[in-house]
Amino acid sequence: MAGEATRVMVAVNESTIKGYPHASISSKGAFEWTLNKIVRSNTSGFKLLFLHVQVPDEDGFEDMDSIFASPDDFKGMKNRNKIRGLQLLEYFVNRCHEIGVPCEAWIKKGDPKEVICHEVKRVQPDLLVVGCRGLGPFQRVFVGTVSEFCLKHAECPVVTIKRSAAETPQDPIDD
Amino acid sequence: MAGEATRVMVAVNESTIKGYPHASISSKGAFEWTLNKIVRSNTSGFKLLFLHVQVPDEDGFEDMDSIFASPDDFKGMKNRNKIRGLQLLEYFVNRCHEIGVPCEAWIKKGDPKEVICHEVKRVQPDLLVVGCRGLGPFQRVFVGTVSEFCLKHAECPVVTIKRSAAETPQDPIDD
Numbered sequence: 001m002a003g004e005a006t007r008v009m010v011a012v013n014e015s016t017i018k019g020y021p022h023a024s025i026s027s028k029g030a031f032e033w034t035l036n037k038i039v040r041s042n043t044s045g046f047k048l049l050f051l052h053v054q055v056p057d058e059d060g061f062e063d064m065d066s067i068f069a070s071p072d073d074f075k076g077m078k079n080r081n082k083i084r085g086l087q088l089l090e091y092f093v094n095r096c097h098e099i100g101v102p103c104e105a106w107i108k109k110g111d112p113k114e115v116i117c118h119e120v121k122r123v124q125p126d127l128l129v130v131g132c133r134g135l136g137p138f139q140r141v142f143v144g145t146v147s148e149f150c151l152k153h154a155e156c157p158v159v160t161i162k163r164s165a166a167e168t169p170q171d172p173i174d175d
Numbered sequence: 176m177a178g179e180a181t182r183v184m185v186a187v188n189e190s191t192i193k194g195y196p197h198a199s200i201s202s203k204g205a206f207e208w209t210l211n212k213i214v215r216s217n218t219s220g221f222k223l224l225f226l227h228v229q230v231p232d233e234d235g236f237e238d239m240d241s242i243f244a245s246p247d248d249f250k251g252m253k254n255r256n257k258i259r260g261l262q263l264l265e266y267f268v269n270r271c272h273e274i275g276v277p278c279e280a281w282i283k284k285g286d287p288k289e290v291i292c293h294e295v296k297r298v299q300p301d302l303l304v305v306g307c308r309g310l311g312p313f314q315r316v317f318v319g320t321v322s323e324f325c326l327k328h329a330e331c332p333v334v335t336i337k338r339s340a341a342e343t344p345q346d347p348i349d350d
Contacts, residue, residue, distance in 0.1 A: 042217040159334040
């Protein structure tokens with residue numbers, strides 16, 4: 001029952017709420033669920049792998065495979081403002097560091113659902129955790145859902161963590 | 176990070192292979208995955224809840240809510256042969272006892288997918304683990320899948336564990 005740590009990939013993204021440059025509510029929920037219900041006190045038994053997929057835009061953001069495993073990795077980086085999504089990963093890496101859970105974090109560019117499944121294939125985690133907004137079927141049609149795609153296509157066990165009703169923002173499409 | 180144990184419900188069923196009165200391959204896979212990847216050495220941090228849903232038949236099997244939490248609970252039972260599915264639960268309870276993971280086990284009668292979701296609502300586990308055969312879309316049409324139904328309808332996080340290719344029996348519909 002010892003052996004290599006259980007590698008849990010957590011797909012994280014930024015909030016869609018304007019003027020709120022932080023992790024989405026459902027990403028935080030997925031992360032906290034993983035810590036509280038799975039990792040618990042067994043911090044050395046797990047390794048968390050944070051993947052942030054950045055949708056390409058006009059900013060000409062470039063792919064970045066650099067891996068961040070501790071808060072120090074974020075310090076003294078040149079041009080850190082140019083790298084979107086970095087603050088997001090810093091949040092999760094810092095939290096893991098406080099608790100003592102080993103982690104890695106990286107950013108990829110592309111269609112989130114496709115890239116997540118591609119990274120699962122490459123990295124082969126033991127479990128993929130994806131937050132979701134928990135929208136009804138009618139709302140889902142308009143936003144598409146990354147979690148449903150991953151459930152069907154990711155080549156590893158997947159658990160989706162629904163946002164709690166108490167945390168749903170005014171517009172449930174926001175996250 | 177201490178607090179109440181994480182309660183993991185594992186839905187288990189009997190093998191469909193003739194003359195093999197044991198747990199199905201996918202049930203065992205789901206159970207072993209839970210132990211190896213989630214519980215690991217943190218045996219006091221988890222409680223496993225084994226639910227076996229018995230499809231009603233001509234034998235006139237009666238519903239049974241009795242709970243089995245240790246191997247002793249199975250000893251000295253009267254008419255134990257009359258209670259189908261008991262040997263199945265005994266297997267899982269014995270394994271947990273050996274390892275030192277607290278558990279409970281019970282049997283319900285009905286349509287497995289409906290009953291599992293109903294029991295999730297009643298018992299409110301932190302996670303439901305369901306094994307599945309990992310059939311292709313063509314094969315699935317003919318057998319229906321409990322795991323897909325649970326993914327959609329169970330009111331808790333669900334993880335489905337696919338049977339490994341190496342363990343697939345001659346007829347992949349068998350389990």
